[in-house]
Amino acid sequence: MSLQKSCIVAGTGPGNGAALARAFSKEGFHIVLLARSSDFIQSLASELGNATAITCDLSDEASIAQAAKRIESECPPVEVLIFNAGGASTFRPGTLLNVSPSDLLKTIAARTTGPLSLSQHILPGMVTRKKGSIFFTGATASTRGSKNFALLAIPSFSTKALAESMAREFMPKGIHVSHIVLDGSLESECAREWKPNAGPDDFMQPKDVAASYVMLHNQPRSTWTFELVLRPSVEEW
Amino acid sequence: MSLQKSCIVAGTGPGNGAALARAFSKEGFHIVLLARSSDFIQSLASELGNATAITCDLSDEASIAQAAKRIESECPPVEVLIFNAGGASTFRPGTLLNVSPSDLLKTIAARTTGPLSLSQHILPGMVTRKKGSIFFTGATASTRGSKNFALLAIPSFSTKALAESMAREFMPKGIHVSHIVLDGSLESECAREWKPNAGPDDFMQPKDVAASYVMLHNQPRSTWTFELVLRPSVEEW
Amino acid sequence: MSLQKSCIVAGTGPGNGAALARAFSKEGFHIVLLARSSDFIQSLASELGNATAITCDLSDEASIAQAAKRIESECPPVEVLIFNAGGASTFRPGTLLNVSPSDLLKTIAARTTGPLSLSQHILPGMVTRKKGSIFFTGATASTRGSKNFALLAIPSFSTKALAESMAREFMPKGIHVSHIVLDGSLESECAREWKPNAGPDDFMQPKDVAASYVMLHNQPRSTWTFELVLRPSVEEW
Amino acid sequence: MSLQKSCIVAGTGPGNGAALARAFSKEGFHIVLLARSSDFIQSLASELGNATAITCDLSDEASIAQAAKRIESECPPVEVLIFNAGGASTFRPGTLLNVSPSDLLKTIAARTTGPLSLSQHILPGMVTRKKGSIFFTGATASTRGSKNFALLAIPSFSTKALAESMAREFMPKGIHVSHIVLDGSLESECAREWKPNAGPDDFMQPKDVAASYVMLHNQPRSTWTFELVLRPSVEEW
Numbered sequence: 001m002s003l004q005k006s007c008i009v010a011g012t013g014p015g016n017g018a019a020l021a022r023a024f025s026k027e028g029f030h031i032v033l034l035a036r037s038s039d040f041i042q043s044l045a046s047e048l049g050n051a052t053a054i055t056c057d058l059s060d061e062a063s064i065a066q067a068a069k070r071i072e073s074e075c076p077p078v079e080v081l082i083f084n085a086g087g088a089s090t091f092r093p094g095t096l097l098n099v100s101p102s103d104l105l106k107t108i109a110a111r112t113t114g115p116l117s118l119s120q121h122i123l124p125g126m127v128t129r130k131k132g133s134i135f136f137t138g139a140t141a142s143t144r145g146s147k148n149f150a151l152l153a154i155p156s157f158s159t160k161a162l163a164e165s166m167a168r169e170f171m172p173k174g175i176h177v178s179h180i181v182l183d184g185s186l187e188s189e190c191a192r193e194w195k196p197n198a199g200p201d202d203f204m205q206p207k208d209v210a211a212s213y214v215m216l217h218n219q220p221r222s223t224w225t226f227e228l229v230l231r232p233s234v235e236e237w
Numbered sequence: 238m239s240l241q242k243s244c245i246v247a248g249t250g251p252g253n254g255a256a257l258a259r260a261f262s263k264e265g266f267h268i269v270l271l272a273r274s275s276d277f278i279q280s281l282a283s284e285l286g287n288a289t290a291i292t293c294d295l296s297d298e299a300s301i302a303q304a305a306k307r308i309e310s311e312c313p314p315v316e317v318l319i320f321n322a323g324g325a326s327t328f329r330p331g332t333l334l335n336v337s338p339s340d341l342l343k344t345i346a347a348r349t350t351g352p353l354s355l356s357q358h359i360l361p362g363m364v365t366r367k368k369g370s371i372f373f374t375g376a377t378a379s380t381r382g383s384k385n386f387a388l389l390a391i392p393s394f395s396t397k398a399l400a401e402s403m404a405r406e407f408m409p410k411g412i413h414v415s416h417i418v419l420d421g422s423l424e425s426e427c428a429r430e431w432k433p434n435a436g437p438d439d440f441m442q443p444k445d446v447a448a449s450y451v452m453l454h455n456q457p458r459s460t461w462t463f464e465l466v467l468r469p470s471v472e473e474w
Numbered sequence: 475m476s477l478q479k480s481c482i483v484a485g486t487g488p489g490n491g492a493a494l495a496r497a498f499s500k501e502g503f504h505i506v507l508l509a510r511s512s513d514f515i516q517s518l519a520s521e522l523g524n525a526t527a528i529t530c531d532l533s534d535e536a537s538i539a540q541a542a543k544r545i546e547s548e549c550p551p552v553e554v555l556i557f558n559a560g561g562a563s564t565f566r567p568g569t570l571l572n573v574s575p576s577d578l579l580k581t582i583a584a585r586t587t588g589p590l591s592l593s594q595h596i597l598p599g600m601v602t603r604k605k606g607s608i609f610f611t612g613a614t615a616s617t618r619g620s621k622n623f624a625l626l627a628i629p630s631f632s633t634k635a636l637a638e639s640m641a642r643e644f645m646p647k648g649i650h651v652s653h654i655v656l657d658g659s660l661e662s663e664c665a666r667e668w669k670p671n672a673g674p675d676d677f678m679q680p681k682d683v684a685a686s687y688v689m690l691h692n693q694p695r696s697t698w699t700f701e702l703v704l705r706p707s708v709e710e711w
Numbered sequence: 712m713s714l715q716k717s718c719i720v721a722g723t724g725p726g727n728g729a730a731l732a733r734a735f736s737k738e739g740f741h742i743v744l745l746a747r748s749s750d751f752i753q754s755l756a757s758e759l760g761n762a763t764a765i766t767c768d769l770s771d772e773a774s775i776a777q778a779a780k781r782i783e784s785e786c787p788p789v790e791v792l793i794f795n796a797g798g799a800s801t802f803r804p805g806t807l808l809n810v811s812p813s814d815l816l817k818t819i820a821a822r823t824t825g826p827l828s829l830s831q832h833i834l835p836g837m838v839t840r841k842k843g844s845i846f847f848t849g850a851t852a853s854t855r856g857s858k859n860f861a862l863l864a865i866p867s868f869s870t871k872a873l874a875e876s877m878a879r880e881f882m883p884k885g886i887h888v889s890h891i892v893l894d895g896s897l898e899s900e901c902a903r904e905w906k907p908n909a910g911p912d913d914f915m916q917p918k919d920v921a922a923s924y925v926m927l928h929n930q931p932r933s934t935w936t937f938e939l940v941l942r943p944s945v946e947e948w
Binding site: 298334338339341342345346349351353356357360381382383386387391392393394398400401402403404407 | 535
């Protein structure tokens with residue numbers, strides 16, 4: 001079967017990224033999986049069937065250019081582009097005095113200038129076809145610079161700035177740009193270890209999160225949402 | 238046919254209110270239409286079939302108490318309560334010096350203390366059944382006090398404060414509270430007269446707006462949205 | 475001695491209101507004290523010397539009109555108008571289900587439509603003289619509708635909407651409108667009883683708060699601030 | 712005369728930077744001027760007298776480390792640290808498609824990771840002395856990602872995230888961290904060329920802006936302001 005449209009999931013881990021890939025696969029998209037290491041995305045691509053796994057470092061422009069070239073030559077036109085590089089799962093809180101400026105800059109690159117670069121490859125085609133969605137995954141730290149969270153907040157704020165600038169320029173050209181703020185913890189083995197007393201209502205289910213991205217892609221253009229905040233019913237905010 | 242659940246649309250005019258009523262009717266709800274004058278809601282109730290039209294002035298506690306009593310005795314349990322009293326359609330911009338404080342207070346009552354009062358009748362049942370949604374329609378003026386828009390902004394800010402306070406108290410009890418911000422013009426005859434050069438992309442379609450409320454009601458509780466901003470793709474913001 | 479300019483402090487209690495009166499008195503203003511009961515403002519007026527105490531209920535338009543008339547005939551032109559009616563000191567948190575809609579509406583009137591009404595008396599003279607400041611005291615609840623704080627948040631949001639609308643209309647006409655957000659507890663006997671373990675850094679000093687209002691009134695018009703948030707250094711936010 | 716305290720102005724051009732240097736010099740501070748090129752800061756240091764000019768590239772950690780070393784050995788203890796690297800004056804609006812990812816990353820480094828690095832050198836001494844202020848100059852683009860402004864918005868958002876994270880961690884330790892948002896144009900030859908029809912009220916005066924930083928440094932710790940927005944009275948917002 002040859003599918004007519006691709007969905008790129010940039011930053012695909014076993015949690016949200018995999019759920020997004022499965023959800024858009026069910027909607028009939030060819031899935032392009034991008035991640036720095038190949039093992040997980042290779043096996044996920046096999047599971048999905050219509051899928052291409054490409055190792056790509058979003059903090060490296062040359063790596064992005066190479067990935068973009070492969071996507072253009074091997075995959076159907078890109079209709080959905082998702083930047084899911086969160087890094088929230090490996091983040092540990094700590095004083096600003098111990099944040100390494102060069103590590104921080106690398107994270108910012110992977111969350112901001114890398115996504116900008118990949119978007120510059122993909123956007124022109126979307127504009128020509130007058131159809132497409134670009135989605136950025138954000139977090140609580142996207143709008144709040146909390147104590148001990150600088151390493152998460154600074155890249156998240158800059159991702160939001162990129163998403164907003166892109167939305168204001170490209171929504172009138174028919175491209176739906178959204179910033180999805182996950183204001184809570186995604187269910188995962190790791191999350192349950194951190195919160196051993198958490199109940200079933202305390203976590204966001206990756207499949208529910210992924211369904212929200214599909215919903216956004218299907219919003220009629222008379223009622224588009226730029227920023228969508230999702231949180232568990234019991235979350236304090 | 239006897240339906241098992243009601244949806245109240247408080248503030249039902251021919252635009253958004255009617256679209257909401259039709260959308261939830263298709264989802265199998267008995268519809269309760271509340272408005273200050275009876276003509277439109279009577280004819281809409283006839284069109285819908287499973288529906289009850291009740292004249293009610295949301296700025297008057299006694300009128301609300303009476304409506305609540307009728308709903309309790311005549312209708313299935315309320316699962317969705319929508320406050321759609323916008324007033325945006327009849328609003329005209331003007332200097333703060335000409336805003337009548339008593340008119341303004343009456344509008345605030347209809348948008349804030351009235352909805353609070355009706356919610357106090359409905360919420361306990363929802364909490365007992367651990368199921369229900371309360372939705373408030375907002376506007377651009379909900380987050381921005383623009384020049385010449387005080388008469389719209391002040392009630393809209395207070396509606397938002399009510400919605401937020403309610404969400405933080407009742408979401409953990411299983412009631413989904415949302416504030417839907419319509420950041421653009423709804424298509425209507427009146428809107429087209431105001432913007433004679435507008436194209437088809439310039440307006441929000443009431444049926445698309447209504448579909449968003451249905452989507453919110455169906456969100457799984459692991460990923461609830463409190464504030465949903467909707468705007469046409471070409472809207473400047 | 476006859477002073478050339480008045481400062482109205484509407485909502486004068488022994489805390490912030492008295493500190494504001496004393497601060498502007500030192501700056502050479504005739505002080506007009508407005509409050510619902512006369513005892514405290516009478517004695518404060520005696521202490522200050524150049525001051526007029528007027529009992530006035532800000533939730534009652536007739537009472538406001540009478541006060542405005544007295545001010546116009548007895549006092550120097552109004553250069554500063556401060557709405558300090560907080561009510562935060564008597565507020566007690568509680569469920570939305572127990573908030574009385576009519577009490578809430580009265581509070582909204584005192585915080586929003588009353589200040590609008592008094593401003594409508596004062597603004598035209600300020601605009602003619604191209605000089606004046608109107609200041610609104612807000613709180614944490616001005617931008618956040620917290621659980622159990624609806625009775626504080628709803629009037630505070632509407633005050634903010636009034637202030638913003640007024641600022642956007644009248645700042646270009648030379649009137650400085652500001653919304654001062656007190657994001658912490660003012661030192662007072664009552665506050666120390668509530669927080670018996672609080673240290674000296676935990677409270678805002680009324681005289682420091684008042685100095686900020688004087689600073690705002692003296693800002694050159696090339697660099698005006700609309701919203702000024704003040705909080706103790708150790709406050710969490 | 713030997714002064715007892717230093718004020719660093721990082722990013723010193725002839726506009727806001729020079730005004731800040733002059734204002735804190737008058738307050739009795741030894742001034743440390745940092746900029747990428749030496750000509751202007753050398754001549755400004757001569758004018759001020761008690762001042763040290765150091766060429767420093769804030770996007771380069773080694774350059775920062777060298778500057779920090781010189782400051783520590785040659786200058787009085789740092790009490791005020793100002794990051795004024797705006798870049799707004801040379802910014803030109805343009806489509807996101809033409810923004811160079813590597814140029815953008817360099818700007819982010821100069822606005823975020825560089826200031827973090829210099830702060831890591833300065834903060835420990837401030838904390839030990841329990842005294843100090845760190846100020847970040849922001850712009851309209853700090854809270855709004857406008858169409859064609861990505862190159863300004865993305866670094867500005869990340870600066871704000873750094874400032875907020877730093878404020879929440881270090882204010883309770885006695886260090887006043889502020890983010891000053893200049894929501895308008897600073898008067899300059901260049902600005903007048905851009906807006907030839909602008910009147911005297913349309914621009915912010917650098918000396919007024921600088922006075923606001925001095926005011927912030929002098930705020931008593933019972934009433935600290937984190938974010939201070941300044942705009943001309945006639946500015947639309």
